[in-house]
Amino acid sequence: MELLLQTLANGLLIGAGYALIAVGLTLVFGILGIVNFAHGAYFALGAYSVLIAANLGVPYLLAVPAGMAIVLAAALLTEPLVVRCVQSGESSHGFLIVTFALSQALTALMLLVAGPNPQPVGSPFAAISLSLFGIVFAGQRVLILVVSVLVLAGLGLWLKSSVRGRQVTAVAQNPRGALYTGINVPKIRRLSFLVGVGAAGLAGGLLAPISSVFPTMGNASLITSFIVVILGGMGSITGSLLGALLVGIANALFETYVSVSWTPALGWSLVIVILLVAPQGLRGKALKHRY
Amino acid sequence: ADPIKIGLVMPFSGPAAAYGIEARQAAELAVEEMNAAGGVVGGRMLRVVYEDDKGTPQGAVGATQKQISVNRVDAIVGGMGSQLALAQASVTNNRILYVNSAAQAEAITEQGNKWLFQINNTTNMNSAAFNKYVISTMKPKTVAFIGENTEFARPLLNILKRDLAEAKIELVNVSLYDTETNDFTSIITRVRSLNPELVYVADGAPARLVQFWKQARQLGGFRAGAVTPGVVTPTVLKASEGAMDGVISGDIFSASDSAPETQSFVKAFRKKYNADPGKVHLVVYEGVKVIAGAMEKAKTSSNYAALAQAMRENAWNTPRGTLRFDAKGRAHAPYFYIQRVKGASLELVSRWQN
Amino acid sequence: MLRVDAIRAAYGKVVALNGVSIEVNEGEVVAILGANGAGKTTLLNAISGVVPITHGDISLDGKPVHGLKPWRLARLGLIHVPEGREVFPAMTVEENLRVVDAIGDGPEFTVDSVLDMFPRLRERFDQAAGNLSGGEQQMLAIGRGLMARPRLVLFDEPSLGLSPLISKFVLSTIAALRSKGVASLLVEQNMRAALKVADRAYVLRVGRVVKHGPASDMAVAQDMREAYLGA
Amino acid sequence: MYVSDVVKIAEHARVVRPASSLAVAVAVAASAVTKRYGGIAALKGIDLAIEEGEIFGIIGPNGAGKSTLFDVLCGIVQPTSGEVQLFGRSISGMQPHEVARLGVARSFQRTAVFAEASVSQNLCFAWHRMSGHSVLGRLFHSRHWHRDQEACQDRARHILEITGLWEDRNRSASVLAYGVQRRLAVGVALMTDPEILFLDEPAAGMDDHDSAGFVDLIRRVAPGRTVVLVEHDMTVIRALCHRCLAMADGRPLVSGEPLDVLQHPEVVEAYLGAEDA
Amino acid sequence: MSFKDNLNRTPFAPVLAGVIFIGAYGLVVEDPFLLTLGGYTCALALFALSINLMLGGVGEVPLGQSLFFGLGAYGVGIGMKKFGLSYEGGLLAGAVVAATLSLAIGNLTLRLTGAYFSIVSWGLASVAVVVALNMEHFTGGGMGLFALPPMYLTGLDLSQPVLYFYLAAAMLTGAVVLLVAVRDSRFGYALESVRQNRHLASALGIDVFRQRLKAFVLSAVLAAVAGALSVPYTQIVTHESLGIGITIDALLMVLLGGVRWLYGPILGALVFSVVPFYLELDVNVRMFVFSVAIILIMMLVPNGLHQCAQALVSRLKGVRNVRI
């Protein structure tokens, strides 16, 4: 019983982390139609930024926002590259190549500057762990859960009930129509790219103390985020939360009770099964017009 | 005279890039020392030429091919992984002298490849020593195995299973996780709930090893002894920030061995890089040194039959003592080290005579 | 209020507008007529900043607006109700209306007043816009345009796909907007109906204005035929 | 007053139905067709019998269910209840392409063309489904293949001419003016030489000249086919249709001769508005 | 210009040019590195063609195409090591398995589109990796299958660099001829119309799902053959051949070369496999430079390198292509 509860708690906490990483990916896809392969690289960049700030003596809780600011600056610089390729090209797959190359370039840059070795990031929460009825909650993970809930709820609220947020959705669905409606489409795109990438940076900074920092740390997270985003339905915030919790808890249960070596197949199998039943994911919306 | 070129084929990009960089450091140090001592084969200088194998077999083949036909190197040092070593060996076979520095699968040296040599112990050799220590000195009643699901950890598991069965020790858990895993909470939870007397962790990637131990500590750690064979490098120690305290490691090399040949290597390395050398440093350093030594002895850089003969027939003085190669090209060193992690360093527990 | 002076616009080598000049005065309804491919849509797109122009000038209230992006023009009270409706398909009718910043300085329209105008939309209030019928989408597009509180609306074939009854209603609405001080530039295929509500009209043929004048003078069949087709 | 070509043609050349048929076969039959989307009933019971060779018009206010009816008749949407028969064969459970292969072509209310292809390629796509060569045929019967290509081009040229698209044949479909795209959509449908042609507001967005041309075109191609069209342009309906159906709110309102239908008071009230009557 | 001039009367001319180039390359080049690299490049180009059949032909991004590449490689590996088949037998077995599996997979997944299809296909390939890792006695687990017996194709020894190059190039040429025929056939037209507008296509009587499935199966077989052709080069079959990395490489080749052009992937493969080997830079600098160069190329010629060639040709012909 205790093992089950602990496992469920683990799943929940891990899922919260997944959600935080995935939400930026889903946002950028939903609004720009871009599957951002560089998401993992921005995630790693967030972690490195926190590392640098921490090395300069900035306390962790300040280093995280500082790191996020650095990532935002990087996003601002790279945004024209990525967003420009949305419209140009006949194949409409140009973004694949651009975001992928961007991820390689960023990773190479991090390798060149910081070297390949994993480096530790300290956090005051890393040392704490709460124990409730014999169930252990690692402090840093609880922090992530809290931030994740706040960020997701904030984003969801923003998209749903502010005019600017609705405009973000509008641009996602019909940029041309948005242009005619007097919406500043490039600005909205930039905004959503920044928010998406910023969330990745934040996630990187928060997860760094758990995993330590190295240039390819984003790869695994990228895969999980893809699973989560697709499960939930691309572009849906509640969807990615659902997807993240589902994957987190399912993985935890499977690893504890069934098999570790088959776990990587579990997330994918979930995706495959769920999409065959619901082709738009759990909360995705079809964007098609009638003919 | 023309310089002698030694080709280093290593992963410089991708997840294993850390090893490539370490390999480069070691090779540079070795070459520097040799050149400072006047070069080899009549004063020819040594030069290292690098190619990236990206950590994939395809990449390894391309890089090795290029080393041979474009860069025209005289010998190749590679093998940062068994698949890579096999791929590289398929290209070098009968064409050039090839030294597999780090990969330890038995199969690499079973192919009947005359000009292939291996510096690291094979998995069997490593496990024989390490498991003996675990079983006869630590005497656990129950053991849990956790490791990456790759050609690195699987053979270790198989041998461990056999040895534990012989000693009637129960193996209560086996968790082989994917290399993309970055969260070990569930595995740790499960193992904690089983409460084994010993936890055996086999992971060849420094970043993951660090993650594992940090997460284990956050969840309260194990109430048991823990061992991990082979890969506790200085990088790992630094990044783990004490999360690995008390972990026992068995390795072919210990920087804290007081033997003079070890200490002179460690000192030279510290001087150049201001850090302790790890195992990867050692095997690549030895690989380069042994090749150069064989060239000097055989007075040739391209007669591979003669070079191979020289390699086999001589004993090589290296940082870990006197090294000999057997008929299959495997190196045999005098000692095996059992060490314990303490803070950011390893303390020597015992040195086993092989 | 709006002055378009000898503008030229081209898609690559295809010149779609070749020196077009038109004018819309305060509170006026001006019709643009012309055959398919004459360049009417391109003209509206050029005015609203969607298609760049290579020559000529456009000014709004005497200020040059040439090169301004659509969202800047919306701020100045110019809104374009485009060809092809361009609604947001997965958003509901309500969200489609509420997405608009009421940034213009024209008369106010609320969601309610739009729904009053098109009761059909009220019945479909919570439905995804992509599932609406063609005519319902057209109503939505018009309503959405008005929500931005424009003083000048560019209508590109607003009656397209509307039933005769509703299209009459839409045209009379455009006429009624005039009395609220909202000017319209109206592209229509239904020439007769358009000329009924318009004050003045221009006829476009292959990118040029070939005829213009008060609407009442325009309705001479033979002239129009020539103007349209260059017979 | 500018008298459009349409009106002129309408005056002295009403299409005469092929009189030969005493017992005319029914091409399109719908019985008690309903369609619900959640709470919305788009069709509330439609019965329909369109005879072979007929040009049949459907009119009705926006949202009356005309396009939905088309979707049901073409198998794109499965009705909630009721049945559709084409040439006496029930199409329930058939995929849209299977229905199309019965000899049905349609145009859509939202213009649908192959946007990345040129106008003439658009037509070739439509043709190849029926007559193109297989992969092996391409490899081993090169001569036949070339002949095929020429046959395709001949037919395409014919369509280009009758739809007035010849000038635009090499332009990409996506850059055409709206009205021209509508013509292309009709041309693509015609390229398959359908026995039943469903046209959803084909003349919407066409100028008077083009819609006159369109009326002409339909008259030209109508013999031997059944044409069903939805239109909001009453001139077109009057000029073309043998019979027509007025719908409102998912139900049939009136059907019969176009002139009668258009003068029916309910139709005038719900659809046309007083003045046009 | 008459309407008929649109007809391309010499669709096989580029193939002929290619054959001449291949012949010359094999004769002139003696360096085994360049020859084997040439052969491997042909295998990669074949894989890129298979990807482009999905990307340019069906309009989906097949992130999991490596599944079939890996099947081809494992077909040879398992066939030769575990069943004592010849190389040809292994190749054939891999292709047949790939065809069967793709039929089954396609039936399930081709109902999805866009990112959903891409990710599910990636998922399947990832599951295949897990299977390959865990079914140790069959696949060799993490170590893979190695020490394969000598490989012969049509009696020719593939360990000879020249022969390997020629045979791989011949397979590639065959695939190109097949794809040209596909493009000009009823199937090719149907596929193209489905890609551009599936609603219209189905209203014209085209069975959308079937066309997509046919293309998927064909691309799977091509990928499997490519995978089999890569084995004489790598000499070891590992789970890497099933992994996303190889798909991404091939995707980059396709996009770099140009999606809308049949030969684009081949051009891309050439650039991709040759250029990095000759960028004499520190590896990480090289990776950085190469990635940035790719981004720049995509900014300048968003439709791939063939756009440059096209612009040049039309400049020469005095025609300017108009696009906005």
Ligand SMILES: Nc1ncnc2c1ncn2[C@@H]1O[C@H](COP(=O)(O)OP(=O)(O)OP(=O)(O)O)[C@@H](O)[C@H]1O
């Ligand atoms: N994106 C484009 N690229 C190239 N040419 C275009 C593009 N859009 C329009 N054109 C061309 O410009 C000319 C004018 O087109 P426009 O759409 O302005 O005509 P229109 O008067 O609105 O016609 P319609 O009444 O059919 O809507 C046409 O010849 C058209 O083919």
Ligand SMILES: Nc1ncnc2c1ncn2[C@@H]1O[C@H](COP(=O)(O)OP(=O)(O)OP(=O)(O)O)[C@@H](O)[C@H]1O
């Ligand atoms: N997929 C759908 N989901 C929900 N409602 C739908 C759907 N399709 C159609 N409807 C509704 O059914 C009604 C009939 O639509 P339909 O498109 O058939 O009308 P129509 O007669 O063609 O109108 P118009 O003349 O404006 O084109 C509309 O009110 C529409 O909102």
Ligand SMILES: [Mg+2]
């Ligand atoms: Mg227009």
Ligand SMILES: [Mg+2]
């Ligand atoms: Mg309709």
